Amino acid sequence: MPGLTIGDTVPNLELDSTHGKIRIHDFVGDTYVILFSHPGDFTPVCTTELAAMAGYAKEFDKRGVKLLGISCDDVQSHKDWIKDIEAYKPGNRVTYPIMADPSREAIKQLNMVDPDEKDSNGGHLPSRALHIVGPDKKVKLSFLYPSCVGRNMDEVVRAVDALQTAAKHAVATPVNWKPGERVVIPPGVSDDEAKEKFPQGFDTADLPSGKGYLRFTKVG
Amino acid sequence: MPGLTIGDTVPNLELDSTHGKIRIHDFVGDTYVILFSHPGDFTPVCTTELAAMAGYAKEFDKRGVKLLGISCDDVQSHKDWIKDIEAYKPGNRVTYPIMADPSREAIKQLNMVDPDEKDSNGGHLPSRALHIVGPDKKVKLSFLYPSCVGRNMDEVVRAVDALQTAAKHAVATPVNWKPGERVVIPPGVSDDEAKEKFPQGFDTADLPSGKGYLRFTKVG
Structure with missing residues (x-):
């Protein structure tokens, strides 16, 4: 599989999203970004994860960290699904953009493919990959989880704190x-x-x- | 960088270790293995990590999970360093093998290079990579941390529990x-x-x- 890994510059892809077109490097700007994939809209673990991310949004905001989701579903699907996510955890608003990668090219370049999972047409599906990207557009730290295991968002917050403390001091x-x-x-x-x-x-x-x-x- | 990622079969490398020669697939056998790299012997974060891994050894053993360390230092260096690790956390015995990869070939194949870190001769150094390898010799889940951030071993235990629960049921x-x-x-x-x-x-x-x-x- 293609190998975006820590230390590499994240590809400067442009994709549609629930917030309009996003070019990744412009989105990162001079901040930290959590770029994370989910296998599919309207699926169970993903709904719990994206609701949790919405709940943690204030914590990431305090740390100057922006969230950026991606899957292979289209923008309209993301928008419809967000209603489910917000209903699942009332009060958690999905304020971060979710990108659409129907061609599955971005997830390959971003090392976000789960080779064990295929859609009904045999197309690749994303893993639960999460890259913490620094202001220099480089991947600082990555979590690569399979579709059957939801991530630990407390560990993501801890890793951000550790990275920022290490860099600052x-x-x-x-x-x-x-x-x-x-x-x-x-x-x-x-x-x-x-x-x-x-x-x-x-x-x-x-x-x-x-x-x-x-x-x-x-x-x- | 080369791209061992989740779903891939771990290369069947043979390396020297503190427990003699190890061929990775034979070592995995029909169990889960945590294959983890550390940037260098006699360095601070690594000492805290390997001591913690020694402390968690019983937890992993209960789950049928074997630990396998690797860095680019040689076997004698590992053996000398283990005295420091065990003195740092008295009672935590390093019972797991640590492999030696002085040629730096294995860490490249295993996606364990930290491209931001070099030794005094300009050679590559390992990141804090940790792959959970299944009995089928495939990478199930990966943590890729840079040298400045120590891993969270509680999250590693949680991830093992989640993988094993998902697979069993x-x-x-x-x-x-x-x-x-x-x-x-x-x-x-x-x-x-x-x-x-x-x-x-x-x-x-x-x-x-x-x-x-x-x-x-x-x-x-």
């Missing part, structure tokens, strides 16, 4: 990190540089190798 | 699903078939389209 986030917890200082930063960059101080874990590479600090 | 799991919660009946199953397959019954969400596609049930 030039640090990295340890396993299972949550906002407010300690971060680590990257290996390329010497202890002397770390003292300057992190005047709040840092703790170095005492490990058998004595290499002093596991350094924790707090950032605001 | 021929159902799908809605957004943010956790074990014990309701699952959904796939669209390909008619209501009549559903009544046979799910004698415990199911609830159909009442949505404006009236299409009756969002059907919840409980499985054991």
